[in-house]
Each structure stands twice: as structure tokens, then as C-alpha cells.
Amino acid sequence: MxxxxxxxxxxxxxxxxxxxxxxxxxxxxxxxxxxxxxxxxxxxxxxxxxxxxxxxxxxxxxxxxxELRPGSYAIISPEPPPAISTFGFDVWVQPTLLDRDCQTVLAVKTDRAETSWSLVIARGQLELRLGSKENANTLSADLKNCVGRWVHVAGGRNEHGLVVEYNVDGLWPAQRYGEKKFLELAAAPEWARVQRILIGANLDERSFPIDRFNGRIENPSFLTAPAQEDGEPIASWHFSVGIDTLAISDVSGNGFHGRLVNRPVRGVRGRQWMGTKVRYQENPSEWSAIHFHEDDLNDAGWETxxxxxxxxxxxxxxxxxxxxxxxxxxxxxxFVRPTEGSTNRILFLAPTNTYLAYANEHLGYGERGEAHEKRMRDKIQLNEIDTFIHTHPELGLSIYDRHADGSGVTHSSWKRPVVNFRPNYITWLNAARRHFAADFYIIGWLETFGVGFDVATDADLHQSGMELLSRYDVVVSGSHPEYPTSVEMDALRAYAAQGGSLMYLGGNGWYWVTSYDRGDCMTLECRRGYSGERNWTSHPAELLHASTGEIGGLYSHRGQSSRLLFGVASAGVGWGTASGYSRTEDSYSPELSFIFEGLGDEMIGAFGYVLGGAAGDELDSADFSAGTPSNARVILSSRHNDTYYPFLESVTQVEPNVSGPFNPNVRSDVVFIDTGLGGGILSVGSICWAGSLAFNNYDNNVAKLTSNVLRHFLREG
The missing domain is CATH 2.60.40 (Immunoglobulin-like)
Known part of the structure; x- marks a missing residue:
């Protein structure tokens, strides 16, 4: 084990x-x-x-x-517990999978097993089940082909038996269809007290989710009698209320509010979405749905x-x-944050949001892995950890993955085992260190440099902002700071504007908009949008984050490209053999001579522990017409082989011969900026830079150049 x-x-x-x-x-x-x-x-x-x-x-x-118990659902424990004999329900559902033995839409547990009931979808059959599992009375109807379509279901138990009716929405009225069924029961209904109401799953005797639903549910109601008989509401939950929370609100006036478990997706279109709005704040009732998944896992809930x-x-x-x-x-x-009395002048900002975004990712498998392999130097080799992740889906997913129903994963959480978050993990993508494991190259360089430094995480910066940054002369990034929050971005801009120095020692950084939920910095939300280098696509009306309401996708598509601060932004990607850098003409300017002290005209970084060079994996470049500050100095630039291609957002149409040998825009630029405020910025524009820092036990021209700049930033005055 x-x-x-x-x-x-x-x-x-x-x-x-x-x-x-x-x-x-x-x-x-x-x-x-x-x-x-x-x-x-x-x-x-x-x-x-x-x-x-x-x-x-x-x-x-x-x-x-x-044990791990994935599956998202809502749970309501009504107080005081209402008494029922007859009952009813009214709900809209949009199934996304029908090939499961049982998926629970609604389930009500009472103090009498024979009066508990559930509404489920079982292999394409809509079933209303009354009584214990062994002796249930079941009313079934054939849903036919309803995947991705809204289905209105109503029914319940009256004095004579069970009734269920459904209608499936189509694009046109002629496409709608439905069915009504009745099952006569001889026994008169008995009174029972409701102990628990579930939406999107049922629970076993251990309170583990079972019969988990895949799809969207909108505004269910629990009634005193079947909806067809105008039953009075016991509870009616409107999912348009509290989209930014894990609470569901009962609008019946009875106060039977509930909570969401394992964080299903909110801020998604319901059946009332009219196609004229894309922001849920404009009319929340059009986003009155929640998307549940059998493989959601936000909190494993383990004991200490x-x-x-x-x-x-x-x-x-x-x-x-x-x-x-x-x-x-x-x-x-x-991570241990800095002490209040720390006198260290350097802060290493660990890109923990990137580590979390890739947590337990499955990208090496299937079509996505095959697509990556065409741009890789080596064949994909999955190690023991990769195989374990793939064979244990109960570990939960990364935001690079898709759910079992094909929808994109929008949340990732630390509150579960993350087995690829390990100091010596070798990723399949480049057969080397990446992310957390690669950032120890930067830690090793800082230790070799010989000046004390502190460490903080993305969440620390999000929570403390300038209060944290203002204590340091230099902030050093990790090798792939891809997923900052907008609060972090604001803090870094303010820090640079007040004379702080930044060393962006990676590539594909400051790229995706991410957010936390109301201070819960253990869970990350990311919406992929509908452009950029991505693994799934958001619907245009589902781009806003449920947690904050801000526009997701790329920062560059919000007018906040990393070029505006760091001088570079994502431009190219590939996992073939990495390149070294050539010096630019501007690099020989006398005022930049300190950067190249001890170095000559040789190529910089034509070596490295990751793909064999300093310029590789994902690449950033300068572009003065797209936001690079006019005072930025491009001091190094790279060229690449045909395994490197442009990032999607950097091209406007599909053309032949766009790979590295034919496309000068597929490159990494190293940029130095003197802000004129007492500080400066160094951006190296490559994920592989860290692997070259460590080459030959940190004695090489990449380490010397980087150290020269750090020494310059630490100069007195």
C-alpha cells in the first residue's frame, strides 16, 4: 500500500x-x-x-x-425535520453521462426506510424509487437521447401511488418530447420525518458519496405533494443565489439551506440562459445551475x-x-514564512499555484500526450508516480484534465494527496525536473550565491501583498510562475513602482487568471477561456470565476499582459532540445557591462540539466509593439528547432512553416529593465533557465550572469 x-x-x-x-x-x-x-x-x-x-x-x-471519497453534491439537514406522508418534487436536470448504473438527482432520507425516496438516472432510465434498496417500489421512464439537453422532471407520491413526468427541451418545439408514468400503490402513505436531503449524490452507511451525478441541476424543489397536484413547497433551492459561496439557499421561507461538498462548479449556464449576456452578475437567474461531477474532490476529509x-x-x-x-x-x-524580524533582503516567491494547477495531472495519457510527444525530444516515459495517478482517479484531477463527462476541471485543491508534489519528481514531459522539483535549482543557486533569503508562497503574497514585499530589496520568482492571482499581480506592480527589484527566472509566467474562494487559499479556481494555449475551452458565458466574479482566461486578454511589467510574455513552446542564447548588439552597451562581468562573447546557456539548454520548454519574448516598456533592454535572444511552435494567442491564423526554424517570433528573450526608481527587472523568458543555473555545480555563464544582476540589485544605494 x-x-x-x-x-x-x-x-x-x-x-x-x-x-x-x-x-x-x-x-x-x-x-x-x-x-x-x-x-x-x-x-x-x-x-x-x-x-x-x-x-x-x-x-x-x-x-x-x-479512504478517498470523490463526488460533488449538496446536503441539507433540515431543522426542525419536517413530517411528510405524500411528497413531490420539481427539478431541471441536464445529464452529461448516461452510461452509469445509477446517478442520483435527488434523495430524501426519512426516519422510516420504507418512506425514503430518490430520483435517479440508471443507464438511461429515469427512475423514482420509494423504500429501502432491497424492497423499493420503482417507477421508470425511458429518457432516450438527452445528453446535454435540459430535462424537466416532476412527480412524487400521492394517496394512490407514484407519479413521474418528464419533458426534454429541444432547439425547436417540434424536437421536444416527454412521458408521464404512474405506479399504483395499495398501501396508504405513512407519516415520516425528513432527516436528510441530498442533491447530486446519495450517501452510504459511512456517509460516503455513492451514485454520483454527472451534469447540471437547476433549482430543485421539495413539495408536500406531486408538482402536478400543486403541492406546497417544503423547500425550494435557487442556485443563482450565492454563486460565490458553497451554500445553497432555500427561498421557500422555511430556512432549509444547505451546503455543497467537494466543490461542484457554479457560475454555469442554466436552462434560462438566453444567449444575450455573458456575465452572471447581469442576470443571475440565467446561471441558476450547478455542474456536479463524480470525480470532484475538494476535501478528502481525512483525520489527523x-x-x-x-x-x-x-x-x-x-x-x-x-x-x-x-x-x-x-x-x-x-513552506515556512519569514519571521517578523528577518533581515534577509531577498524573497523567493514559490509559485505554489502552478504546483497546484498541475496537481495529479494526467496529460501524458491519450490524445493530449500524443500531441505533446510530437514536440518532445524524447518519447513519453511514465514513471511510477504517473502510473499511480492514472490508475487511482479517486485522487482527483488537475486543472489540465477533463472530468469523466468531458467538461474541463476548474478547481484544484491542496486538501487531498498530491503525489507529484515531491522534491525529486521527474516529469514525463521533459524527462527532467519541472515546477516544484525544478525550483530547487533556483534555491541551490541562491544558496551558492551566499546571501540569506526567505521563502513565501503565492497564497502568502495574495494575503499579505505589499506588507510582505516591502521588506525585501529583491523578489526572485520560480521557474514557472504561470498562475498568479490578480491580487498578486497588483502587489508586484506596486512593488516595482516603489523601487523594488524583480527577477523573473522562468517562462510562461504571469499567464492565467486564478483566484481563491473567500480566503480559502487551499483551493484554486481557473477558467481556461476560449483562446490561448489551453487543454479545454470555456463557454463564453462561463468565463467568470465563481469565487470572485472576475474575468478568467489569460491576463493578456484582460489587457494585463506580463510584458507591461516584466517586458516579456509567452511566445513559443516545445520540448525538443533546448538552445543557448546569443548576445544582442544592445548587450554591449557600456551601462550594461556589469551584467556580463567575467563573461565574453560566448553563447550563454548552451548546456543544462533540462532539455540540454537554457532556452527551452515554454518561452517568453519581448515585443515593443505589444507592451514591452520602451526602456527595456533585450540582452540575449535564442533560436529554435522545428519542435518549437508559437503560442496560440501570438498568431491570428493557421499558416505553414510556423515552427522555430522559419519563425523568428518563436524565441526567448532575456530582458533587463532599469526602472529608474532605484530598482530593476530581469526576465529570462524560459522555463529551462533554472536547469542551466545548476549546471557544473552552479559554476557556469548562466549562473554568473544571473548572479551579476542580483549583485547589482543588492548594491547599497
Whole structure:
């Protein structure tokens, strides 16, 4: 049994306590705590160095299995519990899968098994089930072909039996069809008290979701009698209310409000969407639907196995609980924020939103993997972690994946095991380090540079803003800061405007709009939009984030391209052999000589641990006609082979010969900006830069150039 686990926080302040939740075989396992340092490359071995940290929480623990229970739904526990004999319902549903044995639309549990009931879709059959599972009275109707179409279902139990009626909407009135069914029951209805109401799933005896629904549900009502007989509402939930919350509101006046579990998607079109508006704030009733999925997993809900408190003197950095059971070793990483009294002048901003966006991704499989492979230097080789993710869908998905019903994943959460968030994980995409694992190259370079630095996460910056940044002279990014929130972007702009220095040491950064839900920085939302380099496409009327109401998609499509601040933006992508950089004519300007101190005319970065060069993977370039500041200096530029192609948003039509050898726009530019405010900006425009920083034990021209700029930014005065 593989060790799995997660923490209740992704970053902590010194003095805080962090909880660890673990699932492991029923045998002892040991726990120690380590601080993670840079990648050690002595002798060619590339392993993140570990420093043991004393903590009283270290010790031996007994393993136990904790289960994952995916599937989103709504739950209502009515107080006081209403009494019913007859009942009714009225609901609109839009199924997106019909090939499941059972999918629950509505379920009501009473204090009498024989009076509990559910409305389900079972292999294309609409069924109203009354009574216990073993002895249920079932009324069925054939839904026929209704995938993706809105179905109005009404019915219930009267004094004579069960009734259900449905009508399927079509594009034209002639396309509508439906059916009405009745099942006579001899027994008179008995009174019972309602204990629980469920929407989108049912629960087993362990309260785990079962019979999970795939599709959209709009404004269900629970009635005293079948809707056809004008039953009075016991509860009516309008999903257009509280789109930015996990609460569902009962508008009947009875106060039977509920909550959403595992975060289904809100802010999606309902049956009333007229096609004339694209912002749900304009008329929320047109977005009065919730999209439920069988594979949503926002919170695993595991119990805590051990917890650790770290002293207020704990240095800021990247740490992990190291768990060992037999020959298995697992790390559960977390970050420690700076102490209030820290005198370090450098802040490393860990792009944790990028780590979360790729959490448990499945991109190496299927058509998407085949498409990637055509732009890769090596054939896809899936490792043990990749295979485990693919064979355990209960781990939940990344926002690069699609749900089982084909819809795009909009949320990713830390509140579950993320098995590819590991310090030495090798990704299938480039057969090397990427994201979290690659950022230890930058950590190693900072440690080699010899000046103290602190570490903070995307969530830390989102919550603290300029209060955090203003304490530092230089902010250093990770290798792929792709998913900042707009609050972070505002803080970075303000920091630069007040004389702070930024070192953007990656590529494809500051790209996607992301948001958190009301301070829940453990869950990320991203809407892909309908242009740009993406894995799925948002409907134009579903681009707004449910959590904040802001427009999703690319920052560049909001007029906030990264070029405006960093001088570069995403321009090219490929995973063939990476390139080095040639110096530009401007790089020889006397006022830029400090950047190349100790360097000659040689190509910069014609080597590296990731794809063999400093310019590769995803690339950013300058474009003075598209926002690059006029005072930006392009000091290095690269050219690429035919495995590199332009980003979609950088082209306006499909043409032949657009790959690297034929397209000068497929390149990476290294840009230096003197802001004139006492600070500056260095942007390297490539994900692979970090892998070249570490080459030859951090003794190379990429590391020297980067260190020269950092030294310049740290100069007194």
C-alpha cells in the first residue's frame, strides 16, 4: 500500500502548528522533519539536499488506511425535520453521462426506510424509487437521447401511488418530447420525518458519496405533494443565489439551506440562459445551475495522524515531513514564512499555484500526450508516480484534465494527496525536473550565491501583498510562475513602482487568471477561456470565476499582459532540445557591462540539466509593439528547432512553416529593465533557465550572469 498524505496548510508562520493526514499500511512508520535545500549536483547526482530538523512530533506512528471519497453534491439537514406522508418534487436536470448504473438527482432520507425516496438516472432510465434498496417500489421512464439537453422532471407520491413526468427541451418545439408514468400503490402513505436531503449524490452507511451525478441541476424543489397536484413547497433551492459561496439557499421561507461538498462548479449556464449576456452578475437567474461531477474532490476529509509545532525562530524555507515505512519513503512538503524580524533582503516567491494547477495531472495519457510527444525530444516515459495517478482517479484531477463527462476541471485543491508534489519528481514531459522539483535549482543557486533569503508562497503574497514585499530589496520568482492571482499581480506592480527589484527566472509566467474562494487559499479556481494555449475551452458565458466574479482566461486578454511589467510574455513552446542564447548588439552597451562581468562573447546557456539548454520548454519574448516598456533592454535572444511552435494567442491564423526554424517570433528573450526608481527587472523568458543555473555545480555563464544582476540589485544605494 502506497503512503499517501497531505497537510492542513501549505504554508505556516513560525510558531504555528501544522496537521498531517496520512494513509498507509497497518504497520509502523517513522516520521522525521527535514528542511529541503537546493539540488546537489556533485558527481552528476541530482538530489535535493535534506537537513534534519529537530521536532518533538518526530517519532513512530501506526499506519492506517484512510479512504478517498470523490463526488460533488449538496446536503441539507433540515431543522426542525419536517413530517411528510405524500411528497413531490420539481427539478431541471441536464445529464452529461448516461452510461452509469445509477446517478442520483435527488434523495430524501426519512426516519422510516420504507418512506425514503430518490430520483435517479440508471443507464438511461429515469427512475423514482420509494423504500429501502432491497424492497423499493420503482417507477421508470425511458429518457432516450438527452445528453446535454435540459430535462424537466416532476412527480412524487400521492394517496394512490407514484407519479413521474418528464419533458426534454429541444432547439425547436417540434424536437421536444416527454412521458408521464404512474405506479399504483395499495398501501396508504405513512407519516415520516425528513432527516436528510441530498442533491447530486446519495450517501452510504459511512456517509460516503455513492451514485454520483454527472451534469447540471437547476433549482430543485421539495413539495408536500406531486408538482402536478400543486403541492406546497417544503423547500425550494435557487442556485443563482450565492454563486460565490458553497451554500445553497432555500427561498421557500422555511430556512432549509444547505451546503455543497467537494466543490461542484457554479457560475454555469442554466436552462434560462438566453444567449444575450455573458456575465452572471447581469442576470443571475440565467446561471441558476450547478455542474456536479463524480470525480470532484475538494476535501478528502481525512483525520489527523500527527501534528507539529515549529518554533518562532524557525528559519523561512521549504520543509517536509519525511515518512518511511519499509522501503517506501514519502515527503509531505510545506513552506515556512519569514519571521517578523528577518533581515534577509531577498524573497523567493514559490509559485505554489502552478504546483497546484498541475496537481495529479494526467496529460501524458491519450490524445493530449500524443500531441505533446510530437514536440518532445524524447518519447513519453511514465514513471511510477504517473502510473499511480492514472490508475487511482479517486485522487482527483488537475486543472489540465477533463472530468469523466468531458467538461474541463476548474478547481484544484491542496486538501487531498498530491503525489507529484515531491522534491525529486521527474516529469514525463521533459524527462527532467519541472515546477516544484525544478525550483530547487533556483534555491541551490541562491544558496551558492551566499546571501540569506526567505521563502513565501503565492497564497502568502495574495494575503499579505505589499506588507510582505516591502521588506525585501529583491523578489526572485520560480521557474514557472504561470498562475498568479490578480491580487498578486497588483502587489508586484506596486512593488516595482516603489523601487523594488524583480527577477523573473522562468517562462510562461504571469499567464492565467486564478483566484481563491473567500480566503480559502487551499483551493484554486481557473477558467481556461476560449483562446490561448489551453487543454479545454470555456463557454463564453462561463468565463467568470465563481469565487470572485472576475474575468478568467489569460491576463493578456484582460489587457494585463506580463510584458507591461516584466517586458516579456509567452511566445513559443516545445520540448525538443533546448538552445543557448546569443548576445544582442544592445548587450554591449557600456551601462550594461556589469551584467556580463567575467563573461565574453560566448553563447550563454548552451548546456543544462533540462532539455540540454537554457532556452527551452515554454518561452517568453519581448515585443515593443505589444507592451514591452520602451526602456527595456533585450540582452540575449535564442533560436529554435522545428519542435518549437508559437503560442496560440501570438498568431491570428493557421499558416505553414510556423515552427522555430522559419519563425523568428518563436524565441526567448532575456530582458533587463532599469526602472529608474532605484530598482530593476530581469526576465529570462524560459522555463529551462533554472536547469542551466545548476549546471557544473552552479559554476557556469548562466549562473554568473544571473548572479551579476542580483549583485547589482543588492548594491547599497
Amino acid at each position: 502506497k503512503i499517501l498524505g497531505y497537510t492542513d496548510k501549505i504554508s505556516i508562520r513560525p510558531g504555528d502548528t501544522i496537521d498531517f493526514k496520512v494513509s498507509a499500511a497497518a504497520a509502523p512508520y517513522s516520521v522525521e522533519f527535514v528542511r529541503l535545500h537546493g539540488v546537489s549536483v556533485d558527481g552528476g547526482d541530482q538530489t535535493v539536499r535534506e537537513e534534519k530538523v529537530d521536532n518533538s512530533a518526530a517519532g513512530i506512528f501506526m499506519g492506517r488506511a484512510q 495522524d500527527f501534528k507539529a509545532t515549529f518554533p518562532e525562530t524557525t528559519p523561512s524555507g521549504i520543509y517536509a515531513a519525511k515518512i518511511t515505512q519499509g522501503d517506501q519513503v514519502e515527503h509531505l512538503p510545506f
